[in-house]
Amino acid sequence: MRADRLVSLVLLLRQRGRMTAETLARELEVSTRTVLRDIEALSSAGVPVYAERGRHGGFALLPDFQTALTGLNHDEALALLVAGSRRGAHLFGLGSALASAMLKLVDALPESLRDTAADATQRLLIDPETDLLSRRVTADEVSDTVVAEVRRAVFAGHKLRIHYAAVDQAPKWRTVDPIGLVTVREQGYLLAKRAGEGRTYRLSRLLAAEELDEPAQRPDTVDLDRAWQERNARFRTDGDKVAVLVRANPAQREHLAGTALAVCAEEADADGWLRLNVIFQDSRHAEWALWQHAPDAEVLAPQWLRTSLCNRAAAITARYGPSS
Known part of the structure; x- marks a missing residue:
């Protein structure tokens, strides 16, 4: 573990230049004291790392230990960096390994590719945490x-x-x-x-x-x-899945499909609306999803779901109608 951290420390200094001990500690997820010990170990091993004192000081590394990955063209290097930016690796417990690998990849690129690839990745955003409707993507917490x-x-x-x-x-x-x-x-x-x-x-x-x-x-x-x-x-x-026959406005077809588990069959009615066989997780899921699409979707079957939606609509009318 320490050997990997020392390599990452060297690569951080190579790619970013002068960095304070506090910044290095945050990047490496260790204490400032650990960073200082690592710096001392690198210096003792002959790695040309030195300290600059003062308000804008920190640790810096003389250019050295260059390994060029000459077989990559610009688009290939960019593809690797973009792939490495995805959050899926964290779900498999590979988040820290991915960060370390990306440092090594960037450091190994030829200088002519390093700057252009790094700039290009700043102009690509992959899977942001929220969409245009400000709905936050909630990632699983995995040990x-x-x-x-x-x-x-x-x-x-x-x-x-x-x-x-x-x-x-x-x-x-x-x-x-x-x-x-x-x-x-x-x-x-x-x-x-x-x-x-x-x-x-x-x-x-x-x-x-x-x-x-x-x-x-x-x-x-x-x-x-x-x-x-x-x-x-x-x-x-499997299980308690609920199949529903729905008539829906074609403009709402994709939205309806997005709230269901699956659309098993569909056909167009004479008036242009769509007749869909839709699968939901359970009764609560079916009622919640179809309520979102009223009045652009009508449940044709099962009857219990029609009755449930009717009762909900009546309760809403009673709450907000003129007599209330």
């Missing part, structure tokens, strides 16, 4: 220690023992055969098999994990994209 154990089992092909808290259930220990890791919209998932059946576990619900020595029962190769699509299709039909 680095837990996900590191999961990651090791996935790559080593070993069975994995997990303490998992499913929705509305007490946490339970279970042993699974890990297949792979998936990140979707700031949420991380473990694809695995349990007793031969495919299972999907949300990483944020893993309370603990332990890699076992026993080999996992899984194929040597896997099409993770296909496996995810199969799990996704099964998720839409």
